[in-house]
Amino acid sequence: MADLRELYQEVILDHTKNPRNYRTMADATAQADGNNPLCGDRVTVYLKLDGDRIVDASFQGQGCAISKSSASIMTEAVKGKTRAEAEVLFDRFHEMITGKPGAPVDGKALGKLAVFQGVSEFPLRVKCASLAWHTLRSALAEKPGIVTLE
Amino acid sequence: MARTAKVLFDVPEIKKDFPILQRTVRDKPLTYLDSTATSQKPRQVIDAMTDYYSRYNANVHRAIYELGEESTREYEGARERVAAFIGAKDPMEVAYTKSTTESLNLVAYGYALKGKRVQKGDEIIGTVLEHHSNHVPWHFVRDLKGVTLKYVDVDEDGRLKMEQYDDLITKRTKVVTVAQVSNVLGTINDVKEIAKRAHEVGAVCVVDAAQSVPHMPVDVRELDCDFLAFSGHKMLGPTGVGVLYGKKEVLEETEPLLGGGEMISEVHLGTAKWNDVPYKFEGGTPPIAEVIGLGAAVDYLTKLGMPAVRQHEMNVTGYALQELSNVAGLRVYGPKDVRQRGGVVSFTMAKAHPHDIASILDVEGVCIRSGHHCAQPLMDRYDLAATARASFYVYNDLEDVDRLAAALQKVNEVFG
Ligand SMILES: Cc1ncc(COP(=O)(O)O)c(C=O)c1O
Numbered sequence: 001m002a003d004l005r006e007l008y009q010e011v012i013l014d015h016t017k018n019p020r021n022y023r024t025m026a027d028a029t030a031q032a033d034g035n036n037p038l039c040g041d042r043v044t045v046y047l048k049l050d051g052d053r054i055v056d057a058s059f060q061g062q063g064c065a066i067s068k069s070s071a072s073i074m075t076e077a078v079k080g081k082t083r084a085e086a087e088v089l090f091d092r093f094h095e096m097i098t099g100k101p102g103a104p105v106d107g108k109a110l111g112k113l114a115v116f117q118g119v120s121e122f123p124l125r126v127k128c129a130s131l132a133w134h135t136l137r138s139a140l141a142e143k144p145g146i147v148t149l150e
Numbered sequence: 151m152a153r154t155a156k157v158l159f160d161v162p163e164i165k166k167d168f169p170i171l172q173r174t175v176r177d178k179p180l181t182y183l184d185s186t187a188t189s190q191k192p193r194q195v196i197d198a199m200t201d202y203y204s205r206y207n208a209n210v211h212r213a214i215y216e217l218g219e220e221s222t223r224e225y226e227g228a229r230e231r232v233a234a235f236i237g238a239k240d241p242m243e244v245a246y247t248k249s250t251t252e253s254l255n256l257v258a259y260g261y262a263l264k265g266k267r268v269q270k271g272d273e274i275i276g277t278v279l280e281h282h283s284n285h286v287p288w289h290f291v292r293d294l295k296g297v298t299l300k301y302v303d304v305d306e307d308g309r310l311k312m313e314q315y316d317d318l319i320t321k322r323t324k325v326v327t328v329a330q331v332s333n334v335l336g337t338i339n340d341v342k343e344i345a346k347r348a349h350e351v352g353a354v355c356v357v358d359a360a361q362s363v364p365h366m367p368v369d370v371r372e373l374d375c376d377f378l379a380f381s382g383h384k385m386l387g388p389t390g391v392g393v394l395y396g397k398k399e400v401l402e403e404t405e406p407l408l409g410g411g412e413m414i415s416e417v418h419l420g421t422a423k424w425n426d427v428p429y430k431f432e433g434g435t436p437p438i439a440e441v442i443g444l445g446a447a448v449d450y451l452t453k454l455g456m457p458a459v460r461q462h463e464m465n466v467t468g469y470a471l472q473e474l475s476n477v478a479g480l481r482v483y484g485p486k487d488v489r490q491r492g493g494v495v496s497f498t499m500a501k502a503h504p505h506d507i508a509s510i511l512d513v514e515g516v517c518i519r520s521g522h523h524c525a526q527p528l529m530d531r532y533d534l535a536a537t538a539r540a541s542f543y544v545y546n547d548l549e550d551v552d553r554l555a556a557a558l559q560k561v562n563e564v565f566g
Contacts, residue, residue: 004513008506008564016565039505039521040535062535064503065565122509 006118007125008065015069020076021058028058034135034147036127041067045075045135052082059132066116066125071132073112083140089113090133096120097129158462159454161547167192167450168545178515181553186333186361186494186541187519188383191447195387198446199439210438211412211429225438228445235448236378237369238395245394245401245428246436250360251283253379253394256407256431257356258287261377262325263295264405267354270296274325275318275353277302277310277339278531279332282524284358288327297324304531308335308484315347323353330362334523334539335484336467336494338362345375354400360384365463365492365543367456376400382440386544387447391440394431401427408433451544459544463493466542466551470495473555478562483537493542496523499558501565504538510564514557 025031025046034043041063048056057075061068078086092109097119107114119129127149138147165171168190173180182190202224208217210225226241233241247253262268274288278301292299302314310328319326326348330341345355354376362368363378364385370378377400382391396404406413406424413433416423424430451459468488474480479500485491499507504520511518519539522529529535540554 004510004560004564007509013565037522039503040529041505042535064505066506068503122512125505125509128505 003118003121007122009115009118011073011112011115012065012069015072016065019059019068019072021072021079022060023058024060025056025058030139030142032135032139032147034061034131034138034149036063036067036131036149038127038149039064039067041128041131043067043071043132043135045071045132045139047136047139052084054078054081054083054086057136063131064128066119066128067131070116070129073115074132074136077111077113078136086136086140090137093133094130097126098123158458158465159544161545164454164545167194169193169196171545175515175517176513178513181514181516181550183540183542183546183550183554184517184519185364185384185543185546186523186539188389189364189386189543190545191388191443192386192450194450195443195446199388199443202439202442207439209435221438224442224445225436228441228448231445231448231452232393233395235452236363236395237371239371240398242426242428243395243398243401245396245431246441247379247392247394247431248390248437249383249392250281250358250379250381251392252407253377253392254283254356254358255287256394257377257379257396257404258291259407260404260431261354261400262288262291262297265403267403268295268297268324271298271322272324273298273300273318273320273322274327275300275302275315275323276327277304277329279304279308279310279335279337279525279528280327280329281333281358281360282526283360284327284329285527288325298322301527302328304335304337304528307486308332308337309490310337310339312340312343315344319347319351319353321351323348323351325356326353327356327358329358329360330368331359331365331492331494332484332525332528333361333494334496334525334528334537336491336496337484338366338490338492341373341375345373348376349374361492361494364451366460370395382444382447385444385447386450387444388437388440390437391444393444394428396427398427401431404431406430406433410434412436454544462544463542464488466546466548467491467493467495469548470540470542470551470554473551474558477555477558480558483532493546494539495541496537496539498534498537499561499565502561504536506565507538507558507561510561511554511557514553514560516554516557518554 028046030047043061059071206220348355356377359380363380378395383389410433508520
């Protein structure tokens with residue numbers, strides 16, 4: 001049976017109430033907007049890139065607990081990573097939240113992101129958890145326009 | 151209103167008619183509170199459709215054999231019952247469509263865009279509380295015909311600012327359109343008055359009745375509206391069938407949306423003559439099983455009696471408003487007085503986003519809706535990204551409200 005505590009873990013609730021890196025970035029070198037029309041979630045991801053490396057990441061926006069905490073934890077996780085490392089992290093994360101509930105998780109590679117494993121029990125929330133990530137990838141690709149999850 | 155509030159129907163008996171309400175979700179009994187999106191279906195409706203497919207499946211109006219006679223009789227019989235249900239004087243004023251959306255598009259296209267009544271520079275008046283399906287078709291008309299769209303605003307309690315019609319309606323106004331009941335706020339609008347104002351300048355009144363016909367007595371002659379649209383699936387019937395009611399003379403002035411079989415009286419290479427109203431609107435093989443299912447849904451509601459359905463929903467809604475007011479940080483939108491609202495209750499909570507509310511309720515077996523409810527202009531008006539929405543119907547009782555309230559307390563526990 002799906003358990004609420006699986007979805008709303010303490011870490012997630014903490015990041016919802018006190019989102020980290022929740023600010024605009026005047027000197028961002030890349031940014032992108034994302035939006036999830038189903039629930040009205042909106043996010044802007046700001047990045048400062050030094051060559052290939054993400055030296056700073058922040059976000060702004062409004063959304064549910066899952067999307068907000070996911071954005072918050074993501075900005076922490078990608079800081080200091082190269083583009084390629086961030087992509088690998090996204091792939092792992094995405095695999096986890098769309099995978100089989102209860103499947104083994106590579107805790108070492110995922111770090112704090114592993115708290116989102118419970119999302120796999122709630123397929124309708126996958127978009128909430130991945131919105132910030134899709135937006136990050138669009139910022140990295142320097143693709144203009146808004147990411148919209150249909 | 152106390153917990154002992156009178157319930158008019160034997161709801162446990164009614165629940166037995168709905169096979170889906172016997173199931174569990176996430177190991178909890180199903181508490182279905184999203185009838186505004188779509189209603190559940192009683193066995194009587196499901197059986198009527200199965201019966202058609204297993205006993206007399208045949209196309210209508212063209213098969214010259216007994217099966218076809220039976221299917222045509224049932225298809226047209228349903229039209230008579232739908233007409234009677236909404237007080238239309240003639241079944242020929244009832245056209246079958248796919249949905250409310252299609253009905254409204256048919257009016258926008260057939261009457262406003264293609265018809266002769268609306269000209270460049272004319273005005274169409276809507277409201278900010280409409281569903282997207284009563285906004286976007288009028289955008290088409292504006293873009294293709296060059297008309298001006300104007301909107302009546304709502305007040306803080308979700309009621310239309312009726313006095314704005316005084317200024318908005320002018321000699322150039324050709325269409326005044328409004329939802330009879332808001333699918334977000336539950337507000338019941340004074341359609342009779344709005345139709346009267348429209349008629350004073352010779353405009354037609356188009357009513358989106360998607361949330362009224364299923365839930366309260368609606369009499370098109372009493373309202374004196376010119377068009378009225380609703381969907382089968384929100385009134386215990388199947389998806390895939392909707393209705394457009396129109397006064398006979400107004401339907402005569404409306405052009406069809408779909409060209410094809412059935413809607414013509416004569417076709418030659420390069421030319422065609424339309425069939426009579428309402429058949430000219432029913433191009434192609436119609437959703438026959440769905441129409442028959444809609445007929446059975448009308449019978450079911452008629453047996454309960456629409457005044458009783460309305461009273462029942464007022465009782466349940468009143469109790470819900472009371473119980474929700476006990477949930478910390480919860481804010482309800484729309485009129486406070488149950489006489490001014492239908493059984494739709496939109497709310498937000500201080501600590502939880504509507505999407506999180508819906509997920510937590512889901513784990514408790516309680517189905518509600520979260521999001522913008524296809525009414526983004528209204529969300530913008532109140533500066534909201536989303537609300538949570540619970541809605542009630544004939545198969546909901548006070549216990550369902552108790553389960554909702556208990557689950558909402560859980561939300562506060564999680565986000566405490
Ligand atoms: C007020 C209102 N109008 C129109 C519609 C559209 O109905 P349908 O999707 O059946 O066409 C709805 C359905 O949500 C509604 O609530």
